[in-house]
Amino acid sequence: MAMLTGTQSLLWLVLLFVCIVIEIATMGLTTIWFAGGALVATILSLFKVPFAIQLVAFILVSFALIIFTRPIAVRYFNKDRIRTNTESLIGQQAIVVSEIDNLQQIGRVTIQGKEWTARTTVNGILLPVGTVVIVRAIDGVKLIVEERKEEN
Numbered sequence: 001m002a003m004l005t006g007t008q009s010l011l012w013l014v015l016l017f018v019c020i021v022i023e024i025a026t027m028g029l030t031t032i033w034f035a036g037g038a039l040v041a042t043i044l045s046l047f048k049v050p051f052a053i054q055l056v057a058f059i060l061v062s063f064a065l066i067i068f069t070r071p072i073a074v075r076y077f078n079k080d081r082i083r084t085n086t087e088s089l090i091g092q093q094a095i096v097v098s099e100i101d102n103l104q105q106i107g108r109v110t111i112q113g114k115e116w117t118a119r120t121t122v123n124g125i126l127l128p129v130g131t132v133v134i135v136r137a138i139d140g141v142k143l144i145v146e147e148r149k150e151e152n
Helices: 002-026 032-046 051-077 085-089
Strands: 093-101 106-111 114-120 132-139 142-147
Antiparallel strands (some): 106 114
């Protein structure tokens, strides 16, 4: 029985190590939560708690960490993240180079030297060539725009 407890502890330690190595390699906040569950299960195995309880503790602790700490960690680690590619276009100004009409499914804008298909945020609004617009969203390969309002 003592041998089985040692094997269980080794199993949890290996899982803990693997989760930490994967987390260090990816930095994706994906396996760190399971490392916490494996740590708790390792401690329980050292106190000779039955394996079924170790397993339940591993699952409960892992999911509790995911549910309660992941949103905080994601917010903390992503606060300095620089938006890249198309995501960086949201909030930027573009110029209409082909009239935008959602009902006819036509319209193009130019932004950062590239031409994009564009639609307005609201149907029924026509935006003529030369109108300055703000990119509000991206839907597939189309920019969703609205006319820039002049500030007084």
